[in-house]
Amino acid sequence: QEVKGLAAGKQVTVNVTGGEVHVVSDPKQLQILFLNLLSNAIVYSHTGGTVDIGLEEDATRVRVRVADRGIGISDKALPHVFEDFYRAQDAAAFNPNSTGLGLAIVRQIARNLRLTITVESEQGKGSVFEVIVSKG
Numbered sequence: 097q098e099v100k101g102l103a104a105g106k107q108v109t110v111n112v113t114g115g116e117v118h119v120v121s122d123p124k125q126l127q128i129l130f131l132n133l134l135s136n137a138i139v140y141s142h143t144g145g146t147v148d149i150g151l152e153e154d155a156t157r158v159r160v161r162v163a164d165r166g167i168g169i170s171d172k173a174l175p176h177v178f179e180d181f182y183r184a185q186d187a188a189a190f191n192p193n194s195t196g197l198g199l200a201i202v203r204q205i206a207r208n209l210r211l212t213i214t215v216e217s218e219q220g221k222g223s224v225f226e227v228i229v230s231k232g
Contacts, residue, residue, distance in 0.1 A: 098131055099131065099134050099135055099138055102135060102138050102139070103138050103147070106138060106139075106141060106143050106144075106145070107143050107144045107145075108138050108141045108143075108144070108145050108146065108147055109145075109146045109147070110134070110138070110146075110147045110148075110149065111146060111147070111148045111149070112148075112149045112150075112151070113148065113149070113150050113151070114150055114151030114152055114153075115151065115153075116151075117151050117153045117158045117160075118153075119158050119229045119231060120231070121209055121229060122208075122209060125205045125208060125209055126205075126209070126229075128201065128205060129201075129202050129205040129206065129209075129211075129227065130160070130162070130227075132198045132199070132201055132202050133162045133202060133225050133227070134147065134149070134162055135198070136198055136199070137162050137163070137164040137166070137223070137225075138164075139191050139194075140164060140166040140167050140187065140190060140191065140223070141164045141165065141166035141222075142165075142166055142167075145164065145165055145166060146164075146165060147162065147163065147164045148161070148162075148163045148164075149161070149162055149163075150163070155231070156230065156231055157228050157229060157230050157231055158228070158229045158231065159226060159227070159228050159229075160226070160227045160228075160229070161224055161225070161226045162224070162225045162226075162227075163222065163223070163224040163225075164222045164223055165221065165222040166222050166223065167186060167187065167190050167219070167220065167222075168217045168218050168219040168220050168221050168222050168223055169184060169187070169215070169217035169219060169223055170184060170186065170219045171219070173185075173186075173187075174215065174217055177199050177215060178199050178200060178202065178203035179200060180196070180197065180200040181195070181196040181197065181200070182196050182199075182200070183196040186219070202225075206227070209229075210230070211227055211228060211229055211230075212227070212228040212230075213225065213226065213227050213228075214226045
């Protein structure tokens with residue numbers, strides 16, 4: 097709900113697959129983490145694009161994937177995306193209002209909550225961020 101206006105402004109469709117999942121964690125920090133990931137997916141999508149959120153749960157963990165088909169991240173920039181104030185050149189050109197802190201905040205929350213977060217991306221084709229929340 098919090099990114100509905102952002103998505104509408106860019107004409108980006110957000111699809112959610114998977115059922116409701118339950119984890120024991122800090123709900124406020126999780127909200128900030130996923131809000132950052134989802135906002136980035138929308139912002140770095142092309143107008144009229146699609147963002148997919150996938151939820152999977154098994155006995156020991158919940159896996160959340162946020163995928164876009166936007167500008168993607170270059171191989172050179174990918175190792176740095178979680179660094180404070182880091183802004184890849186093409187991302188800065190695409191979104192000049194970014195501070196470079198969103199993914200650094202995501203990284204810190206993941207550390208605080210002992211979550212696993214990974215990113216795969218191909219420049220010009222989009223990015224997939226995956227967060228794994230352990231149930232144990």
